[in-house]
Structure formats: C-alpha cells, structure tokens
Amino acid sequence: MPASFDRSPLGLAQALIRCPSVTPEEGGALAWLGGVLETAGFTVHRPRFSEAGTPDIDNLYARIGTGAPYLLFAGHTDVVPTGDVAAWRHAPFAGTVADGVLYGRGAVDMKGGIACMLAAALDYLEAAGPAFTGSLGFLITGDEEGPAVNGTVKLLEWAQARGERFDHCLLGEPTNPERLGDMIKIGRRGSLTGKLTVQGRQGHVAYPHRAENPIPGMLRLAGALLAEPLDGGTSHFDASNLEFTTLDVGNPATNVIPAEARATFNIRFNDLWTAETLGAEIRARLDRAAGDTVRYGLDLLPSNSPAFLTEPDAFTDLVMAAIETETGQVPQLSTTGGTSDARFIKDACPVIEFGLVGETMHQTDECVAVADLNRLTAIYTRVIAAYFAASARSAPGG
Numbered sequence: 001m002p003a004s005f006d007r008s009p010l011g012l013a014q015a016l017i018r019c020p021s022v023t024p025e026e027g028g029a030l031a032w033l034g035g036v037l038e039t040a041g042f043t044v045h046r047p048r049f050s051e052a053g054t055p056d057i058d059n060l061y062a063r064i065g066t067g068a069p070y071l072l073f074a075g076h077t078d079v080v081p082t083g084d085v086a087a088w089r090h091a092p093f094a095g096t097v098a099d100g101v102l103y104g105r106g107a108v109d110m111k112g113g114i115a116c117m118l119a120a121a122l123d124y125l126e127a128a129g130p131a132f133t134g135s136l137g138f139l140i141t142g143d144e145e146g147p148a149v150n151g152t153v154k155l156l157e158w159a160q161a162r163g164e165r166f167d168h169c170l171l172g173e174p175t176n177p178e179r180l181g182d183m184i185k186i187g188r189r190g191s192l193t194g195k196l197t198v199q200g201r202q203g204h205v206a207y208p209h210r211a212e213n214p215i216p217g218m219l220r221l222a223g224a225l226l227a228e229p230l231d232g233g234t235s236h237f238d239a240s241n242l243e244f245t246t247l248d249v250g251n252p253a254t255n256v257i258p259a260e261a262r263a264t265f266n267i268r269f270n271d272l273w274t275a276e277t278l279g280a281e282i283r284a285r286l287d288r289a290a291g292d293t294v295r296y297g298l299d300l301l302p303s304n305s306p307a308f309l310t311e312p313d314a315f316t317d318l319v320m321a322a323i324e325t326e327t328g329q330v331p332q333l334s335t336t337g338g339t340s341d342a343r344f345i346k347d348a349c350p351v352i353e354f355g356l357v358g359e360t361m362h363q364t365d366e367c368v369a370v371a372d373l374n375r376l377t378a379i380y381t382r383v384i385a386a387y388f389a390a391s392a393r394s395a396p397g398g
Contacts, residue, residue, distance in 0.1 A: 009373040013115035014095035017104035023146040024055035029077035049150035057150035065135035076144035109361035113172030120380035174358030181327030185353035187335040190307035202259035217294035218261035224289030237270030322382035
C-alpha cells in the first residue's frame with residue numbers, strides 16, 4: 001500500500017479494481033485493504049485456508065475497538081473472470097472513469113461496495129475520535145465467487161475460535177435491481193441440485209422390442225417433478241422453483257435407441273424446506289411416477305446453501321431509515337436472487353445485505369456510477385453513526 005492514498009469512495013474502489021483478484025487469486029486486493037485498515041488503527045489478520053481438492057484461499061479479518069456492540073461489515077474481493085478482454089470498452093482492471101461512471105471487474109460485485117464500507121468506516125472513526133467505544137470489523141474473503149469452502153465459512157470458525165462475537169452484520173452485496181435504495185436482502189433461498197438418470201437398453205430403432213428406450217421414462221419423471229408446485233411461497237419468500245438445466249442421452253446416431261438418459265435440475269427453495277426434506281419429496285414424486293416400469297437413479301449433490309430468513313428488527317429499521325434519508329426511497333425487504341455468504345454469517349449473528357445496483361455484475365463493462373459510490377458511502381456512514389448512537393443511548397446513564 002502506498003504511504004498515502006485517495007480515501008474517497010472512488011479512489012478506494014479504483015485501487016481495489018486494479019488488483020486482478022480473479023478467484024482464487026488474491027491479486028493484491030486483500031494486502032492493500034489490510035494496509036489501509038492497519039493505517040486506520042484496525043488489528044488485521046490474514047488467515048489462509050486449505051482443503052484437499054480446492055484452491056488455497058486468502059482471507060482478511062480486521063477489528064477496531066474492544067467494547068460492545070460489535071458491527072461487522074462483510075464481503076469479498078474475489079471477482080469472476082473477465083471473459084473476452086477485447087470486448088470491454090475499458091480495460092477490466094484499469095479502474096477507468098468515463099462520463100461519471102467507473103468501469104472494471106468488481107465495480108459492483110463487490111469491490112465498489114467494500115470501498116464504500118471502508119470510506120464510511122474511515123470517515124466515522126475520524127469524526128468519532130476517542131469517543132468511539134464499540135467495535136467495528138471487516139470480514140472479507142477471496143472465495144465467494146469460487147467453491148466457498150476456504151472462505152467465509154472457515155473465516156467465521158477461525159474468528160469464533162478466537163472468542164470473536166458479533167452483534168450485527170451488514171453484507172455489501174449488490175442488492176439493488178435498478179436504483180440505489182430499491183432493496184435490502186433479509187434472507188436467501190436455498191439451492192439443491194439433482195442429477196437424474198434413467199436406464200434403458202440400447203438397440204436398433206427398427207427393432208424396438210429388443211431395446212428399452214429410456215427417453216419416455218425420463219419425460220415421465222421430469223413431468224412428475226414439474227406437474228405440481230412444490231409450495232405456494234411464504235410471507236417473505238416466493239414459491240420454491242425447480243428448473244431442469246440439462247437433458248441429454250449423448251447419442252449421435254439417428255438409428256440407435258440410447259441406453260441411458262440423463263438430466264440435471266436445480267431447485268431454489270424457501271424456508272418451508274430443508275435440503276433433506278426437499279430431497280425426500282423429490283424421491284417420493286419420482287418413485288410414484290416410476291412405478292415398476294422406469295428404472296432410475298437420483299444423485300442429490302451436497303448443499304451448503306440452506307434457505308434462511310433474518311427477521312426484521314431494530315437494526316433493519318436503522319438501515320432502512322439511513323437508505324430513505326439518503327435516497328428518498330423505502331427499500332423493499334426481499335429474499336430473491338442467488339446465494340451469498342450471508343448463508344454462513346447468519347449462524348454467527350443477524351445479517352442483512354445492502355449494496356450497489358447489480359445490473360452489470362458479472363457482465364462485460366461492469367460499472368457503477370460514481371454518484372452511487374458516494375451515496376452508498378453516505379448510507380453506510382449513517383448506519384454506523386446511528387448504530388453506535390443507539391447503543392450509547394441504551395447504556396446505563398446514556
């Protein structure tokens with residue numbers, strides 16, 4: 001990290017984007033972030049975790065203060081690959097600003113969000129000075145876009161083994177569909193993937209009685225899984241949804257009945273289910289449809305993505321008030337979208353998600369309006385100030 005640095009949200013975001021941290025590479029992003037946090041007085045740790053069959057991953061944990069309450073910011077510095085670099089209008093790791101827009105891989109997912117968290121923390125701590133008596137922390141992984149094995153889940157275990165306890169967490173994923181202030185995530189759907197195989201017997205199409213075509217059986221089973229909704233949704237969740245993503249027999253010949261048909265499906269499920277109860281429901285539907293005539297196999301892949309809900313509370317209200325003050329919008333409380341590392345954090349403390357507009361995440365020319373970086377920083381600063389002010393008011397003699 002340079003001796004001096006641009007501490008504006010834009011400057012911080014540019015510095016992070018210029019670190020080519022494509023999963024699982026650290027790319028210098030966590031080293032730079034740790035240097036800034038150390039300069040601000042944080043105690044910084046850089047655990048690196050390993051597991052057979054997965055890449056080693058660098059992580060960062062930083063804390064300032066020893067008192068309560070403890071507000072944790074969480075996120076990730078790893079990014080998805082750029083794709084065809086020649087298709088980008090601006091180099092993906094240059095951090096170019098054009099017409100008030102910052103371009104670069106990770107601009108919204110989620111180096112821009114981390115930059116805003118960092119800028120807000122620096123601003124608040126400078127303003128609070130010695131009067132700050134709580135704790136503020138950063139829990140940042142390099143494995144969110146990867147297998148998610150050596151990242152947040154192990155970093156939390158490491159921190160808790162050291163006696164770290166958190167009161168609330170704000171995760172800076174890009175939660176807004178169109179405009180800053182649209183949406184807070186208060187939970188996530190679970191994810192379960194299944195691989196379905198129907199066995200047949202290969203043969204010549206002109207002699208079908210000497211073969212057993214697996215395709216009709218596969219269509220029957222697939223139809224059974226899709227025929228009835230899994231549920232009708234809940235007050236905070238949409239209905240669970242099953243989608244087939246592959247269906248094939250691997251047969252290049254037009255005159256051969258294949259020996260096997262294969263399909264893959266994924267279910268995004270709500271909190272009416274666990275992976276176990278949902279798996280049992282899927283097997284029951286397949287058994288009924290198969291009867292004694294369809295020979296099938298089902299492999300349900302291990303899932304570390306449960307459905308969960310963070311019940312709205314005073315912290316949610318505090319974040320909503322900060323958003324409304326800065327944007328004029330009342331955000332929707334949502335559980336839509338894919339998975340995030342909030343699924344691990346929810347076991348450590350209540351967690352909600354709010355970040356930038358996610359319209360360009362993972363796309364060519366990923367970008368964020370500089371005005372949104374400034375506005376999100378203002379929101380985070382309000383959240384921090386209100387969080388610790390509320391604690392001071394509730395303390396004895398406060």
